[in-house]
Amino acid sequence: MKTDDLIRALAADTLPEAGLSGRLWSVLVPALAVALTALWLMLGVRPDLAQAFGNPVSLMRWVLTGGLALVSVRAALVLARPEGSRVVRLWPLAAVAGAALAMLIWAFVTTPAEGRQMATVGKTIWTCLVAIPVLSVLPVGALFWALRRGATSVPALSGAVIGLAGSGAAAAVYATYCIEKSPLFYVTWYSLAIMIVTIASAAIGARILRW
């Protein structure tokens, strides 16, 4: 076949494909709604949810996890473009990580030495470490589904950023149940759960985001 013949066939195909961003939000929002509903049905809501939003230290868990999800979704959309790895800005991700670290240090300094261990260990480590990855499955799956239509030139990195976005959002969902008060707990264990999902997503991305 001559290339000009191929071009004729390609040019005749004028059906438009939906843009990535619209496609992404149209599946991510329902995925998060389902995750939230499932969490509330299985584990319940923290009884003091309304007050938790009013308390700055507690509110930070949503600011950090939600912020992580938003900047990661943006980065994932850029990375889904073939030239994205050359134009993407990853410093917002570093900024969120820096803020989380600052929060951790602040809590360490302001918590009396004898209370630190108890504040860090809390009562729900395992619930947290299991629930966040489980709640991540739908949002991460939705993001992969949407961005497989993309054309990333860095599949593993794209997968990792998708993992950060999905698990960050899942952590924000989980925070509506989590009653642990101290940033020593939530920064430490949310971060670990998010890391686990991110590493798994990088491995998945390396396989399924090729094109």
Added chain:
Amino acid sequence: MAEQMDDWGQLLAAANAGDAQAYARFLQAVAPMLRGLVRARGGSLGEAGCEDVVQEVMLAIHLKRHTWDQAAPVRPWVYAIARYKVVDAFRSRGRRIDLPIEDFVDVLPAAPGRDPTEAADMAKMIGMLDSRSEMIVRKIGLEGASMAETGAALKMSEGAVRVALHRALKTLAILRERHIE
């Protein structure tokens, strides 16, 4: 050069708005650049082998055209797709190739216009489609038939031909993944 740059962007923007002629001109403008690049780096594949790679990249550009952000310059987008697919094509033929994006700027495009080289792979892939899809791609590509003519010949509505062509081109990329590995 700057003029040419605007040209590609304008053509592809018009194409994405549904202008098939602008799209054909865009693809015809991109092909010589790709041909020049692939021949410069992969001469040992032979002319037909190089043209196979060119066609793989053209198909990828087509199937990923929605990933171009119209606010961004078009050339880095084209180069990034070409780089990814050329490296991929060489790898699947058991060769390694190093293709820094900077090289694209220095590529001497092959002569513009029709190129007589017959590539083999795409035709093979088209032969693996179901017979109706194969007919549609052949009629429109090789025979230059219109949608309406193709529809009439196959007793299908024009809309159905459009959808079938769209699916067939996607299937070609999947077949290529499976069969040239």
